[in-house]
Amino acid sequence: MLTRRQILISALTSLAGGTLLKKAGAAPPENEKHPHTKPSSKHQGRTHYTPVVTPNGKTLPYKMKNGVKEFHLIAEPVEREFGPDMKVKCWGYNGQTPGPTIEAVEGDRVRILVTNKLPEHTSIHWHGIFLPNGMDGVGGLTQPHIKPGETYVYEFTLRQHGTFMYHPHADEMVQLAVGMMGFFIIHPQKAENPRIDRDFAIILHEWAIHPGTYRPDPAVMLDFNIFTFNSKVFPAIDHLVVKTGDRVRIRIANLSMDEHPIHIHGHAFRVTATDGGKIPKAGRWPETTVLVPVGATRDVEFIADAPGDWAFHCHKSHHTMNPMGHDIPNTLGVTQKGLEEKIRKMIPGYMAMGETGMAEHADHVKHMTGPKNTLPMMMGKGPFGNIEMGGMFTVVKVRDTLASYNEDPGWYKHPEGTVAYRLDKA
Numbered sequence: 001m002l003t004r005r006q007i008l009i010s011a012l013t014s015l016a017g018g019t020l021l022k023k024a025g026a027a028p029p030e031n032e033k034h035p036h037t038k039p040s041s042k043h044q045g046r047t048h049y050t051p052v053v054t055p056n057g058k059t060l061p062y063k064m065k066n067g068v069k070e071f072h073l074i075a076e077p078v079e080r081e082f083g084p085d086m087k088v089k090c091w092g093y094n095g096q097t098p099g100p101t102i103e104a105v106e107g108d109r110v111r112i113l114v115t116n117k118l119p120e121h122t123s124i125h126w127h128g129i130f131l132p133n134g135m136d137g138v139g140g141l142t143q144p145h146i147k148p149g150e151t152y153v154y155e156f157t158l159r160q161h162g163t164f165m166y167h168p169h170a171d172e173m174v175q176l177a178v179g180m181m182g183f184f185i186i187h188p189q190k191a192e193n194p195r196i197d198r199d200f201a202i203i204l205h206e207w208a209i210h211p212g213t214y215r216p217d218p219a220v221m222l223d224f225n226i227f228t229f230n231s232k233v234f235p236a237i238d239h240l241v242v243k244t245g246d247r248v249r250i251r252i253a254n255l256s257m258d259e260h261p262i263h264i265h266g267h268a269f270r271v272t273a274t275d276g277g278k279i280p281k282a283g284r285w286p287e288t289t290v291l292v293p294v295g296a297t298r299d300v301e302f303i304a305d306a307p308g309d310w311a312f313h314c315h316k317s318h319h320t321m322n323p324m325g326h327d328i329p330n331t332l333g334v335t336q337k338g339l340e341e342k343i344r345k346m347i348p349g350y351m352a353m354g355e356t357g358m359a360e361h362a363d364h365v366k367h368m369t370g371p372k373n374t375l376p377m378m379m380g381k382g383p384f385g386n387i388e389m390g391g392m393f394t395v396v397k398v399r400d401t402l403a404s405y406n407e408d409p410g411w412y413k414h415p416e417g418t419v420a421y422r423l424d425k426a
Contacts, residue, residue: 052183082226086374101201117148177220205256239408251297253296271284382411
C-alpha cells in the first residue's frame, strides 16, 4: 500500500513533469488530442472495453461456472501455414500458434484447464501476472510437470490489468522454439478514458526452418531465417484496418531470442505500458520506433489521423525477409557473365544473383525454384509493384470511411498530386 509520503511525492513529480513539458512546447496530454472524450456509440454493448483483435488468430472462449471464468487450453502439435505454400509442423495451443488470446477483466476469478497432448511433459507460466506461487507454472519448482494425457487446473484472481503472456516453463528451448506461446490480456475494471477504438495484439517470433524442411530447429540459437508476426510472414499477415480518428493500441509481445525495433510510418505513437504495468502519463514519450526486449511486452497508442497504407514492421532489415542464405559468398559487384549458364548445366533452374543487389530476386520470384516448402525471400505485391518484404511486416490501413473493420478496404486511392513521380528529362 502506498504511504502518504509516496502519494505526495508522486503528485509533486507529476505536476513538475507536466509543467516542464508545457514549457518545452511538448505535445498536449493525450486525451486532449483525441476527438472522443466519451465512449462512442459503436462500442456500446456487452463490454466496457474494446475486445482485442489478434491478427491471424482468435480469442479463447470461456464458460461461467459459479462465478468463475473457466478456460480450456490444449497443448498439442499443430500445423501452421506461415505463408503461401509453406506449412510448418509446430507445437501450440488449441490448434494454433500462437495460442488463442485469453481476455478477462481485473478482479475476475479465472480457472484455466491445461491438457497436455504433446509427446513430452509441459507446464504453463502466466508471464507477468501476480498470483499464488503454486500457480506460477514452473515445472519442478512450483508444480509437478504435466505429463502427456494429463490435465492440470490453474485458478487465481486477477489483481492487475495489462498485456501479459503465457508460455511453458518446461523444456523451454524446444517448446518456445516451436511456437508455444500466447497472449493473456487483462482489461481494467473501469472503462478507459479516452476510449480505445481498435486494440491489436502481435507476438514477435523467429524460427530456424532449414530449406526444404517442415519443423523448426530448436538447436539454433542465433542464426534464424524466418521472422513472423503471430506466426505469419508478409504478405500472409492480416492488415490492421482502422478508421481516421480512431485511437489505436497495438500490444507487442516478444518471446524470441532477439530484441526487435518495431517501427510505424506516417504516425508517432506513445509507449503507454509494459508487462510491468501502465506508464504514468508524465513518463510517456513520442516515438516512431519501439524496442521490444526479449521476454517483454510493450503497448503503444496513437491517433490514426493520416489516411493511407502505412508500413508497420521490424526495422532490422533482415527481419523483414524470408529464408535467407547466411553463409554464401558476397557477389555484389562481381561480374557473373557466362557463369550462370555453366552452373545451370549442373543445377537446373539456377539463377545467378547479387551482382547489382538483391532487388532482382523480387523481380524474378515467379521464375525461382527452390526446395519444397521453402518461401522466397520477398513476395509481397502492392499497387505499384513488388513490396520487397517478406517477414515481420504488415500494413496499417487508415481510411476516412469503412464498410466494416473486418473487410480489407483494398489499396489506398491517393488524392491527385500526392504520389511521388518520375521526372522526365526535358
